[in-house]
Structures are given as C-alpha cells and as structure tokens.
Amino acid sequence: MAKRVEATNVSAYYGSFKAIENINLTVEPKTVTALIGPSGCGKSTFLRSINRMHEVLPGARVDGRLTIDDQDIYDRDVDVTAVRRMIGMVFQRPNPFPTMSIFDNVVAGLKLNGVRRKSVLQDAAEKALRSANLWDEVKDRLGKPGAGLSGGQQQRLCIARTVAMQPQVVLMDEPCSALDPISTLAIEDLMFKLKDEFTIIIVTHNMQQAARVSDRTAFFSIERTGDPGRLVEYDNTQKIFSNPSVKKTEDYITGRFG
Numbered sequence: 322m323a324k325r326v327e328a329t330n331v332s333a334y335y336g337s338f339k340a341i342e343n344i345n346l347t348v349e350p351k352t353v354t355a356l357i358g359p360s361g362c363g364k365s366t367f368l369r370s371i372n373r374m375h376e377v378l379p380g381a382r383v384d385g386r387l388t389i390d391d392q393d394i395y396d397r398d399v400d401v402t403a404v405r406r407m408i409g410m411v412f413q414r415p416n417p418f419p420t421m422s423i424f425d426n427v428v429a430g431l432k433l434n435g436v437r438r439k440s441v442l443q444d445a446a447e448k449a450l451r452s453a454n455l456w457d458e459v460k461d462r463l464g465k466p467g468a469g470l471s472g473g474q475q476q477r478l479c480i481a482r483t484v485a486m487q488p489q490v491v492l493m494d495e496p497c498s499a500l501d502p503i504s505t506l507a508i509e510d511l512m513f514k515l516k517d518e519f520t521i522i523i524v525t526h527n528m529q530q531a532a533r534v535s536d537r538t539a540f541f542s543i544e545r546t547g548d549p550g551r552l553v554e555y556d557n558t559q560k561i562f563s564n565p566s567v568k569k570t571e572d573y574i575t576g577r578f579g
C-alpha cells in the first residue's frame with residue numbers, strides 16, 4: 322500500500338512570492354522522512370504541496386512534477402479528492418471533530434465515502450485504533466466524545482482517523498509540538514509501527530525527534546528573508562546527524578543558527 326513520492330523541480334508560490342524553489346527529492350515506500358530547517362524555509366509549504374492542500378489558498382500554486390508511484394498528482398485529469406484520500410495528513414494541533422464520538426471520529430471519512438455497514442465500520446474502527454496504539458485506552462468508551470480525550474490521545478485519534486482511510490502516504494506537520502514528552506514518545510513509537518504500512522513524511526522542529534524516528538532527513542533552508550526555501554541536503558538520517566556533507570546543515574543541527 323505504501324508508495325514512493327517523487328518531487329522533481331517543485332516550486333510553490335503564494336501569489337507572486339516564491340516560497341520554495343526547485344525541490345528534488347524521492348521518498349521511498351515504508352520509510353519515515355523528516356523535513357527539518359529554520360522557520361519559514363518552506364517545510365510546511367512543501368508538505369502541503371504533496372497532497373494538493375497548498376493550492377486551496379487563493380493565489381497559491383505549485384510548479385514542477387510530483388508523483389506518487391509514477392502517477393503525476395498534478396496531472397490535469399487527476400481527481401483532487403482522490404489524491405487527498407490517498408495522502409492522509411495529521412496536523413500540529415489535534416483536531417478531532419468536537420461533537421462526534423470517538424467511534425464516529427475514526428469512521429467519519431469512511432461514512433463520507435458511503436460505507437454504511439455497521440460491521441464494516443466497527444472492524445475498520447478497531448483496526449485503525451489498534452494501528453494508532455489507542456484501542457486499549459478507548460475500547461470501553463467508543464461512544465464518548467473524542468474531545469474528552471487527553472491531547473496525546475486526541476492526536477492518536479486523529480492518526481487513527483487518517484489511517485482508517487487506508488492512505489498510501491501519511492503527512493505529519495509537527496504532530497507532537499502541542500504534546501507533552503510522554504505523549505510525544507507514544508507518537509514516535511507509533512511512527513515506527515506505521516511505517517510497516519505507510520510512507521511517512523514528517524515536519525519537525527525537534528532535532529532529537531528527527532534523529533529518533535526518521536530513516537532519511539531533508540534539510541531545507543533560505544539564504545535570506547524573502548528568498549525561496551531550498552533543499553540543502555537530503556540523506557540518511559544517521560549521516561545528516563553525524564557527518565553532513567554541507568557546512569550549513571552542520572551549522573543548523575549543531576544549533577549555530579535557526
């Protein structure tokens with residue numbers, strides 16, 4: 322199910338402002354790739370380009386080629402809704418649907434897609450909650466509101482909601498930045514497990530987190546304010562954190578700037 326993501330000369334704009342320029346990067350299936358770099362270098366913009374969320378802003382557009390297993394997701398004939406279904410996204414702040422039960426949160430997307438059979442929904446909810454390491458904590462209160470869970474549990478609920486749709490790629494935009502250290506470790510553990518099934522791309526400001534969870538790390542940066550973000554170095558995480566090839570990467574990971 323997991324698929325390869327390939328960006329070729331991807332640039333993204335907000336109106337006339339070019340936020341990222343000529344990004345070339347291939348993410349292999351069933352790996353975790355971390356996007357790191359100083360604030361404003363375009364990590365989130367690049368992430369949102371991958372599931373065609375960037376273009377929802379007025380005036381925003383993407384140039385270049387982005388493929389998921391050779392399918393160009395910006396091809397004119399592509400169904401954008403299908404792309405967004407294939408590429409799930411988890412956001413910085415847990416955002417369960419506040420009035421819905423835990424169960425309904427997990428199966429909301431499936432219901433929207435017309436799945437009605439209770440047994441199918443029940444099986445899908447259990448599988449997704451197990452995948453998100455949340456089942457044991459919520460199995461006796463599936464009918465209770467999702468908003469009643471702790472922040473960390475809510476984030477795992479959002480991950481369950483995402484994986485219930487059986488995406489091929491899961492994008493995570495700083496998924497732990499609103500969480501305490503214990504909940505953060507729970508999500509990091511979960512990433513190890515999820516990469517058996519999915520291709521995962523995560524934006525993080527936390528260097529230790531990138532080093533702990535990712536197989537590959539992409540370091541983005543900008544020359545100066547107003548310039549577009551560029552991919553400076555992309556390599557195995559161990560290499561990036563122990564012996565980066567570019568001085569700027571070393572300066573960033575050792576805290577000399579950013």
Ligand SMILES: Nc1ncnc2c1ncn2[C@@H]1O[C@H](COP(=O)(O)OP(=O)(O)OP(=O)(O)O)[C@@H](O)[C@H]1O
Pocket residue numbers: 335338340358359360361362363364365366367378550
């Ligand atoms: N909605 C928007 N409209 C106009 N410019 C934007 C918008 N969102 C982001 N930008 C600009 O695009 C550039 C890249 O922003 P982006 O949020 O992708 O960077 P980032 O690396 O994810 O930053 P951070 O680490 O602070 O979240 C920045 O200069 C930012 O100000």
